[in-house]
Amino acid sequence: MKVLVTGSTGQLGTCMVKELGSNFEVIGLTHSQLDLTDYPLVMESLARLSPEIVVNCAAYNAVDAAEDQSQEALNVNAFGVQALARATIEIGACLVHYSTDFIFDGSTNTPYTEEDVPGPLGTYAASKLLGEWFAQDVPRHYVLRVESLFGGPAPESSVNSIVRSIFDGRDVNVFTDRTVSPSYVVDVVTATRRLIELDAPAGIYHCVNSGMATWDVLALELARLLGHEANLVPMTMGEAKLRAKRPVFCALSNAKLERVGVV
Numbered sequence: 001m002k003v004l005v006t007g008s009t010g011q012l013g014t015c016m017v018k019e020l021g022s023n024f025e026v027i028g029l030t031h032s033q034l035d036l037t038d039y040p041l042v043m044e045s046l047a048r049l050s051p052e053i054v055v056n057c058a059a060y061n062a063v064d065a066a067e068d069q070s071q072e073a074l075n076v077n078a079f080g081v082q083a084l085a086r087a088t089i090e091i092g093a094c095l096v097h098y099s100t101d102f103i104f105d106g107s108t109n110t111p112y113t114e115e116d117v118p119g120p121l122g123t124y125a126a127s128k129l130l131g132e133w134f135a136q137d138v139p140r141h142y143v144l145r146v147e148s149l150f151g152g153p154a155p156e157s158s159v160n161s162i163v164r165s166i167f168d169g170r171d172v173n174v175f176t177d178r179t180v181s182p183s184y185v186v187d188v189v190t191a192t193r194r195l196i197e198l199d200a201p202a203g204i205y206h207c208v209n210s211g212m213a214t215w216d217v218l219a220l221e222l223a224r225l226l227g228h229e230a231n232l233v234p235m236t237m238g239e240a241k242l243r244a245k246r247p248v249f250c251a252l253s254n255a256k257l258e259r260v261g262v263v
Contacts, residue, residue: 001025001196004051006034006084007058012098012185015152016057019189023197027051031058036080046087053196054088055096056081056135059128063102064243066124073123078130085137094142096192097135099204100128101147101180106247111181111212113253114145114204122244132204142195144207147252148182158182162219166228174216176234181208181251182218191262200260210263212251 001024007013008028017028027049034045036058046054059077060066066073081097088095104112105119120126132143150159159182165172191207194200213221216234223230237248257263 001053002027002049002051003053003055004029004046004049005055005057006036007031007056010057010059011149011152011157012146012188013057015185015189016055016192019186020055020193023193024053034058036084037075039083042080042083043087043090046084046091046093050091051093053094053096054084055192056084057098059098060124063122063124063246066127067122067244070123070127073127074130077124077127078134081131082134082137085134085141088138093138094140094196095135095138096142096144096196097131098188098207099132099143099145100125101145101208101250101252102247103129103132103145104247104250106249108249111251111253112206114206114256121247124244136204139202141202142192142200143204144188144192144195145204145252146183146188147208147250148180149185149188150182151185158215159218159222162215162222163226166219166223166226166230169229169231171231171233172219173233173235173240174214174219175237175240176214176216177236177248178246179212179214179249179251180218181210181212181254183208191257194262195260198261200262205257205260205262206252206254207257208252208254210254 102125103118
């Protein structure tokens with residue numbers, strides 16, 4: 001089976017190409033090789049390569065910058081996905097696309113399910129929700145919502161950054177009021193492979209590791225596992241004065257993945 005991976009040198013894309021390569025014929029394309037905002041190029045590339053599965057790991061992830069660069073965020077996260085979806089439909093392939101916990105507003109205290117109604121708070125979140133809608137135009141699609149992705153080549157990811165700071169003995173700013181259920185990149189790849197192999201029902205799936213915690217609790221556990229002291233600097237979301245609003249409670253339930261035999 002031929003699998004095309006877009007955004008192949010990013011955090012998720014790098015791991016996707018490496019791990020799927022042992023099971024499938026994988027073609028990885030970087031942003032310079034396939035710019036999703038170039039509609040004719042997207043159509044031509046998919047028609048020429050003719051993959052059976054398209055895995056979209058390309059994304060605009062600058063949450064705060066998106067407030068001032070809304071067109072760039074929309075072009076990649078929404079209209080780029082629309083182009084990819086149309087091209088995927090043309091060749092009769094399956095589309096796997098990744099979204100985010102940010103599509104929710106955080107006004108709950110129980111993990112979100114796939115049936116809960118989205119309520120994006122910022123431009124990045126809105127662009128990702130639009131991308132979800134476009135991806136669902138493909139008859140066979142899997143939209144996997146991931147959260148606080150960690151692992152792989154991602155120095156900018158929150159968990160990776162905390163780990164480095166703990167090792168280096170630096171102060172670690174951690175939120176005491178933001179609850180998350182992070183996604184380990186290797187587990188996301190495994191879940192993706194299993195959904196494809198099982199020919200699971202099309203739809204949206206929350207692809208996170210089990211459990212939830214606030215960032216300060218998560219950082220303490222990381223320090224314990226690493227065997228290092230953690231110099232935590234507790235703070236609230238309000239104190240951070242971030243450019244874009246974020247959901248305070250954003251834990252996701254992975255029960256649907258478990259029901260189809262993936263978790």
